[in-house]
Amino acid sequence: MALDLGMPILVVDDYQTMVRIIRNLLKQLGFEDVDDASDGTGALAKLKQKKYGLVISDWNMEPMTGYELLRHVRADDGLRTTPFIMVTAESKTENVIAAKKAGVNNYIVKPFNAQTLKTKIEAVCGA
Amino acid sequence: MTSPGWRRPAHGVRRTGKERVVLRQTTERVYSSIARVLGDAPAERRPEPAGRAPKASGIDPAVVGELKEIADYITRLKSGIAALRAQELMRDRLPMAHDELGSVVAATAGATNSIMEAAEAILVIEDSTLDGYRAKVESRIYEIFEACTFQDITGQRISKVVEALGQLEKRLESFATTVKIQDGEAKLDPEDAKRQSRAETLMLNGPQLKGPATPQDAIDALFS
Numbered sequence: 001m002a003l004d005l006g007m008p009i010l011v012v013d014d015y016q017t018m019v020r021i022i023r024n025l026l027k028q029l030g031f032e033d034v035d036d037a038s039d040g041t042g043a044l045a046k047l048k049q050k051k052y053g054l055v056i057s058d059w060n061m062e063p064m065t066g067y068e069l070l071r072h073v074r075a076d077d078g079l080r081t082t083p084f085i086m087v088t089a090e091s092k093t094e095n096v097i098a099a100k101k102a103g104v105n106n107y108i109v110k111p112f113n114a115q116t117l118k119t120k121i122e123a124v125c126g127a
Numbered sequence: 128m129t130s131p132g133w134r135r136p137a138h139g140v141r142r143t144g145k146e147r148v149v150l151r152q153t154t155e156r157v158y159s160s161i162a163r164v165l166g167d168a169p170a171e172r173r174p175e176p177a178g179r180a181p182k183a184s185g186i187d188p189a190v191v192g193e194l195k196e197i198a199d200y201i202t203r204l205k206s207g208i209a210a211l212r213a214q215e216l217m218r219d220r221l222p223m224a225h226d227e228l229g230s231v232v233a234a235t236a237g238a239t240n241s242i243m244e245a246a247e248a249i250l251v252i253e254d255s256t257l258d259g260y261r262a263k264v265e266s267r268i269y270e271i272f273e274a275c276t277f278q279d280i281t282g283q284r285i286s287k288v289v290e291a292l293g294q295l296e297k298r299l300e301s302f303a304t305t306v307k308i309q310d311g312e313a314k315l316d317p318e319d320a321k322r323q324s325r326a327e328t329l330m331l332n333g334p335q336l337k338g339p340a341t342p343q344d345a346i347d348a349l350f351s
Contacts, residue, residue, distance in 0.1 A: 017239045021243075024243075024247070059331075060331050060333060065329050065331065067329055089333060090331070091340050091341045091346070092332055092340045092341060093340065093341045095332070096341060096346050097349070100349060100350070106350055107346050107350065108343070109341070109343050109346060112343070116343065
């Protein structure tokens with residue numbers, strides 16, 4: 001199954017520079033419909049307004065972290081199947097395991113490159 | 128603590144004249160030490176009325192010893208506090224560290240923004256001739272070089288902060304050694320306690336020193 005380059009993607013990060021980097025990498029991979037939010041609360045609001053094919057989220061944000069966002073998404077009947085990739089500097093094994101238990105589909109440690117992002121998107125969304 | 132020439136008499140034993148002299152001298156030393164420490168002034172005593180034995184002769188030598196120890200401890204404490212130079216830390220070094228780190232954050236954000244703008248501009252450059260295209264790309268590349276000068280400046284700023292933290296660490300270590308202080312139960316500010324508890328619950332650790340604690344390959348293995 002080829003990647004659907006038209007699918008809407010939501011990027012969640014409180015650092016605008018990081019949002020910009022991920023946007024550019026996604027653009028390089030061919031994705032054009034990319035929205036962003038600066039924390040979990042904003043992301044949750046956007047997820048309830050629009051059907052996204054993928055969420056790419058940081059972990060360390062306030063007031064709602066990426067981990068809390070993930071748990072909210074997995075607890076919501078309308079959102080629970082949305083693919084979710086964590087892109088974060090939180091790289092302790094316990095964090096990765098906790099995120100996996102909470103239902104994350106994949107996990108990328110910062111810093112990363114376009115190839116890593118592409119591989120993970122393909123693994124999550126099917127290619 | 129026993130002063131030279133002094134032996135502790137049993138209760139009810141009458142002191143000799145020599146013992147009374149030694150006790151009076153010791154008491155006066157302790158008295159002037161405490162007065163010096165607490166008031167930074169020479170001790171003042173009212174003269175004993177003629178023909179009366181000094182009041183000091185009635186003081187238990189154990190109490191004298193304890194007072195001497197307290198006086199010594201207070202002297203050490205005062206010297207330790209003075210060596211901390213807390214006013215200088217609060218007035219100069221800590222605000223400087225705060226300002227420098229703020230400038231580093233602003234400088235790195237500004238530089239990143241400039242670099243990304245230039246890179247994004249390069250991606251959409253169009254020109255009908257190769258020379259024209261090359262000139263436009265080169266112009267943007269020089270913008271990137273200019274923006275990279277932030278590293279030199281931020282490096283110097285961070286060095287100042289590291290030096291200030293080193294000073295703080297050195298003084299606190301010296302203070303702790305001088306007053307033989309032990310870590311006690313910390314009473315956390317309620318807001319700090321809440322923040323700490325949230326960080327622990329949500330495992331907010333931030334970037335690891337010297338690279339990720341778990342490499343990407345190991346993480347991939349968990350998801351395979």
